[in-house]
Amino acid sequence: xxxxxxxxxxPRRVIGTPSPAPRSVDVPVGPEEPTFSAEPSMxxxxxxxxxxxxxxxxxxxxxxxxxxxxxxxxxxxxxxxxKGANAVVAALRSNLALGTSLGVxxxxxxxxxxxxxxxLTPNIEIEEERHDLPSAPADRAAFQRxxxxxxxxxxxxKRPLVRRTMLLATAPLALAPLVLLRDLGPxxxxxxxxxxxxxxxxxxxxxxxxxxxxxxxTIPGSMITVIPEGYQDDQDALAKAGVILIxxxxxxxxxxxxxxxxxxxxxxxxxxxxxxxVAYSKICTHVGCPVALYEQTTxxxxxxxxxSTFDASTGATVIFGPAPRPxxxxxxxxxxxxxxxxxxxxxxxxGPSFWERG
Amino acid sequence: MSDDAVKIPAPVAGVGxxxxxxxxxxxxxxxxxHKVFPDHWSFMLGxxxxxxxxxxxxxxxxxALFFQPSAADVVYHGSYAKLDGITMSQAYASxxxxxxxxxxxxxxxxIHHWAADMFMxxxxxxxxxxxxxxAYRKPREVNWLIGIVLFTLGMLEGLFGYSLPDDQLSGAGLxxxxxxxxxxxxxxxxxxxxxxxxxxxxxxxxxxxxxxHVLLFPxxxxxxxxxxxxxxxxxxHTQMPLKGNTEKNVVGQPFFPYFLLKGQAWFFFxxxxxxxxxxxxxxxxxxxxxxxxxxxxxxxxxxxxxxxxLEGSLRMMPAWEINFLGHTLSLSVLIPALLPxxxxxxxxxxxPFFEQWATGDKSFHNINDRPRNAPVRTGxxxxxxxxxxxxxxxxxxxxxxxxxxxxxxxxxxxxxxxxFILPIGxxxxxxxxxxxxxxxxxxxLTHGVEIGIIHQLPNGxxxxxxxxxxxxxxxxxxxxxxxxxxxxxxxxxxxGVPAPAARSPLGWARTxxxxxxxxxxxxxxxxxxxxxxxxxxxxxxxxxxxxxDGEHAAVGGDGYDSLEE
Numbered sequence: 001x002x003x004x005x006x007x008x009x010x011p012r013r014v015i016g017t018p019s020p021a022p023r024s025v026d027v028p029v030g031p032e033e034p035t036f037s038a039e040p041s042m043x044x045x046x047x048x049x050x051x052x053x054x055x056x057x058x059x060x061x062x063x064x065x066x067x068x069x070x071x072x073x074x075x076x077x078x079x080x081x082x083k084g085a086n087a088v089v090a091a092l093r094s095n096l097a098l099g100t101s102l103g104v105x106x107x108x109x110x111x112x113x114x115x116x117x118x119x120l121t122p123n124i125e126i127e128e129e130r131h132d133l134p135s136a137p138a139d140r141a142a143f144q145r146x147x148x149x150x151x152x153x154x155x156x157x158k159r160p161l162v163r164r165t166m167l168l169a170t171a172p173l174a175l176a177p178l179v180l181l182r183d184l185g186p187x188x189x190x191x192x193x194x195x196x197x198x199x200x201x202x203x204x205x206x207x208x209x210x211x212x213x214x215x216x217x218t219i220p221g222s223m224i225t226v227i228p229e230g231y232q233d234d235q236d237a238l239a240k241a242g243v244i245l246i247x248x249x250x251x252x253x254x255x256x257x258x259x260x261x262x263x264x265x266x267x268x269x270x271x272x273x274x275x276x277x278v279a280y281s282k283i284c285t286h287v288g289c290p291v292a293l294y295e296q297t298t299x300x301x302x303x304x305x306x307x308s309t310f311d312a313s314t315g316a317t318v319i320f321g322p323a324p325r326p327x328x329x330x331x332x333x334x335x336x337x338x339x340x341x342x343x344x345x346x347x348x349x350x351g352p353s354f355w356e357r358g
Numbered sequence: 359m360s361d362d363a364v365k366i367p368a369p370v371a372g373v374g375x376x377x378x379x380x381x382x383x384x385x386x387x388x389x390x391x392h393k394v395f396p397d398h399w400s401f402m403l404g405x406x407x408x409x410x411x412x413x414x415x416x417x418x419x420x421x422a423l424f425f426q427p428s429a430a431d432v433v434y435h436g437s438y439a440k441l442d443g444i445t446m447s448q449a450y451a452s453x454x455x456x457x458x459x460x461x462x463x464x465x466x467x468x469i470h471h472w473a474a475d476m477f478m479x480x481x482x483x484x485x486x487x488x489x490x491x492x493a494y495r496k497p498r499e500v501n502w503l504i505g506i507v508l509f510t511l512g513m514l515e516g517l518f519g520y521s522l523p524d525d526q527l528s529g530a531g532l533x534x535x536x537x538x539x540x541x542x543x544x545x546x547x548x549x550x551x552x553x554x555x556x557x558x559x560x561x562x563x564x565x566x567x568x569x570x571h572v573l574l575f576p577x578x579x580x581x582x583x584x585x586x587x588x589x590x591x592x593x594x595h596t597q598m599p600l601k602g603n604t605e606k607n608v609v610g611q612p613f614f615p616y617f618l619l620k621g622q623a624w625f626f627f628x629x630x631x632x633x634x635x636x637x638x639x640x641x642x643x644x645x646x647x648x649x650x651x652x653x654x655x656x657x658x659x660x661x662x663x664x665x666x667x668l669e670g671s672l673r674m675m676p677a678w679e680i681n682f683l684g685h686t687l688s689l690s691v692l693i694p695a696l697l698p699x700x701x702x703x704x705x706x707x708x709x710p711f712f713e714q715w716a717t718g719d720k721s722f723h724n725i726n727d728r729p730r731n732a733p734v735r736t737g738x739x740x741x742x743x744x745x746x747x748x749x750x751x752x753x754x755x756x757x758x759x760x761x762x763x764x765x766x767x768x769x770x771x772x773x774x775x776x777x778f779i780l781p782i783g784x785x786x787x788x789x790x791x792x793x794x795x796x797x798x799x800x801x802x803l804t805h806g807v808e809i810g811i812i813h814q815l816p817n818g819x820x821x822x823x824x825x826x827x828x829x830x831x832x833x834x835x836x837x838x839x840x841x842x843x844x845x846x847x848x849x850x851x852x853x854g855v856p857a858p859a860a861r862s863p864l865g866w867a868r869t870x871x872x873x874x875x876x877x878x879x880x881x882x883x884x885x886x887x888x889x890x891x892x893x894x895x896x897x898x899x900x901x902x903x904x905x906x907d908g909e910h911a912a913v914g915g916d917g918y919d920s921l922e923e
Binding site for chain 2: 071074075076077078079087088090091094095096098099100102103104105106107109110111112113114116117121124125126127128129130133181182184185186187188191192206225227233235236238239240242282286287288289290292293304305306307308318320321322323324325351352353354355356357358
């Protein structure tokens with residue numbers, strides 16, 4: 001900083017017009033190099049500011065020490081805490097102590113720095129010339145000449161065979177990285193069309209893995225999530241095979257018989273207990289969130305992600321929201337022991353639409 | 359200057375000499391120390407993003423020391439007793455450990471998350487500032503484009519990051535990502551299978567997102583930020599229209615020591631603010647959400663705010679789907695996933711070039727515009743904010759419905775209309791406000807400022823006393839550039855032949871756009887005088903100032919007089 005005014009080279013600096021705030025230094029205006037005073041004009045004011053800045057920096061120092069002390073002093077985690085101590089409370093205390101001390105240290109440093117630059121340094125404003133960004137025409141012309149010369153020397157324009165074979169050579173290499181990505185995953189094949197449900201596979205509750213009989217479904221208006229038995233640890237399977245079972249009052253469930261392209265996709269014959277128990281895919285046909293909210297008075301199933309709403313009493317038809325199709329219905333049956341089982345897999349793909357779905 | 363001040367301590371001089379012997383830096387570094395930085399509060403917005411990114415790198419590196427990017431199952435027996443005995447991924451378990459078993463881990467996690475949100479907020483605010491002041495104009499279009507790319511990368515980087523802990527909420531986000539990917543025509547299912555390594559959720563997505571999140575994307579972002587700063591440095595920062603500021607100079611305080619100290623202060627302020635947020639404002643409490651399972655969900659599932667526009671678009675969209683020839687085109691997913699952000703990003707990217715085309719203005723701009731002096735731009739900016747804002751708010755429609763006790767579907771229906779109405783209305787209202795403010799400016803330039811003293815003349819008339827604008831005020835108020843109207847098809851030449859360029863559809867479109875851009879309020883008498891020396895005379899090329907009185911230049915657009923200064 002002390003070298004500031006000495007050298008004649010470097011950017012031309014003239015003192016600009018005064019800023020709206022009162023200037024603390026009186027600097028000569030003119031083409032000659034100005035001499036900056038390193039001292040602010042109001043010495044008393046600056047001395048006060050110095051004390052405040054120093055106080056803030058000392059505060060930052062103390063807070064920084066506090067941070068280290070809090071780190072050493074406040075243990076977290078069951079492994080280090082005394083037996084019976086609440087690890088969550090310990091984490092909360094540690095977070096409060098570390099965060100407060102670090103925050104105070106940083107803010108005190110910031111405030112101190114700001115007061116320093118505002119009240120301890122003279123308010124100097126300088127002006128710098130903007131140079132033209134475009135090169136001088138002569139420079140551009142010289143560049144073009146050099147470029148053309150170089151290109152001519154390289155023979156690249158003269159020998160198209162070299163040029164074209166080089167481009168040819170790079171083509172497969174440019175594709176190579178894409179080819180290498182092929183093994184990122186298997187091909188979809190027909191995976192998206194099937195789930196693990198099959199004829200005779202029991203439906204068990206998601207929580208207790210308990211198989212269900214019709215006697216378990218006595219309260220009309222209830223909805224439970226069931227999964228195929230034996231797949232509770234298979235997340236990939238569950239992500240497609242989750243099912244909701246809904247129990248209706250007699251006469252309230254009117255599942256239509258729908259046939260799409262020769263395939264039955266919904267049928268009253270797939271319900272149980274004289275058309276009072278029905279199973280739908282829990283995977284929203286919009287983008288795959290689990291449809292988890294059920295309003296028993298209106299029989300509406302709501303997806304909490306984007307609010308697609310399905311009417312469970314009419315075959316889970318869409319009544320609001322972005323989902324384009326009803327929730328697929330799972331054909332139900334009872335096995336020899338009276339447990340609820342699937343009569344087959346879903347007859348259409350579950351979940352979001354995809355290009356090959358058709 | 360006292361003699362003490364010129365003395366440099368021997369060790370500093372020694373080190374400096376040692377370095378200069380090797381790198382020849384004295385002259386260059388001196389120039390750097392004198393680099394001028396114009397000062398304005400709005401110039402600090404980009405700096406918030408910069409420092410937030412630095413803090414993200416610092417805290418992220420710390421978190422990476424403890425985080426395990428693995429979907430392998432573990433049974434949790436850690437400090438958070440409520441999840442004791444639960445099977446979960448290592449990613450989730452290690453995030454719990456960072457939160458409860460590492461001293462300062464929770465603080466670092468929360469700083470990291472808050473800093474990510476701050477980064478995106480700051481980029482948005484910075485881009486709005488750049489847009490509304492026209493700071494993207496020639497020669498700064500490339501930096502504007504880099505900014506748009508940075509914003510996009512920031513969104514993706516955020517998505518990767520908040521997906522890593524494998525909690526219930528982030529898993530729901532991944533599920534939606536998968537559903538959207540599958541909706542892409544032709545390659546959708548392949549893209550989804552390649553990204554997830556097979557079926558959703560699989561075990562690959564966390565390690566894959568991890569390497570994208572900690573290496574590839576931060577690397578690209580860092581490189582682009584560096585380029586962004588170097589270009590800014592090289593082209594020199596824009597400045598506000600103030601007295602003494604011209605297109606040919608840059609006025610402000612030198613880098614050393616002013617900007618260095620201010621930058622330091624700003625870094626500490628931002629870091630301190632983020633630390634206090636992380637201390638007192640809980641963010642992403644993944645232990646409350648539980649580990650991800652594909653069949654659980656909660657209401658009020660919202661992503662981080664910068665993803666809200668995508669979420670809202672998905673929620674707003676009607677259930678459109680086309681089935682043809684054995685294929686499904688999932689419009690209810692594709693349109694919301696691509697269209698709104700596509701419009702905003704593509705529109706923003708093309709805007710500088712569109713403006714140049716519509717105004718015919720190819721000149722360099724180093725003085726920022728006041729938003730009122732560019733009514734079309736300001737109107738379009740407000741329209742974009744309205745568009746974004748409606749989609750964003752719709753992303754929380756369930757929360758809004760709950761808070762304001764309005765039916766959920768009503769909110770969605772309202773937003774379906776508002777997303778079209780509000781931007782259009784916002785554009786016209788904003789444009790009118792801008793022109794009104796210009797009228798006020800024109801009046802101030804002609805008549806000065808009313809000072810509150812009213813005289814009664816002998817004939818009973820009341821006259822309000824006015825003072826002329828000061829030099830400083832005039833420099834600001836009189837900073838408007840008026841564009842010359844391009845020739846229109848109506849403007850036939852002497853032989854009745856319209857300008858060829860205006861006859862094509864493109865020419866017609868340009869004429870329409872041009873008419874909107876040139877609409878302005880021309881100041882009255884005295885314009886163009888009395889502010890000599892403040893540099894307006896040096897504007898290259900396009901310093902047209904209308905000298906007509908009162909009329910809108912766009913009315914007729916027929917070759918109104920203009921004065922090349």
